[in-house]
Amino acid sequence: MNHLKTLRLLAILEGISYLLLLGICVPLKYIFNIPEPTHPVGLAHGVLFVSYCLWVLIVARKKQWSIVVTFLSLLASLLPFGTFIAEKKYFRDEN
Helix, strand or coil: CCHHHHHHHHHHHHHHHHHHHHHHHHHHHHCCCCCCCHHHHHHHHHHHHHHHHHHHHHHHHHHCCCHHHHHHHHHHCCCCCHHHHHHHHCCCCCC
8 A cells, every 4th residue: 555545545534533523422422421432433533633644744745745735634634524625636646
């Protein structure tokens, strides 16, 4: 698996974990008082978030991305659905 394919996989997994955390775990914890799923999903999301950010920096250096593309790829990790958009727009072989 090359660096770009790994980044694409991480982007998808990080995006899914973020949506699970925001869309399911947070409402369960704060609306329905069911905090149990928050810890394992939050832990997985934390690992995926850090891995995604590090991998963006690795690929940016290897592919000689501009500061703008690198910044937008990192910013995508903070927005719901952001990593899915970044994966489609920046993480293809032609970039």
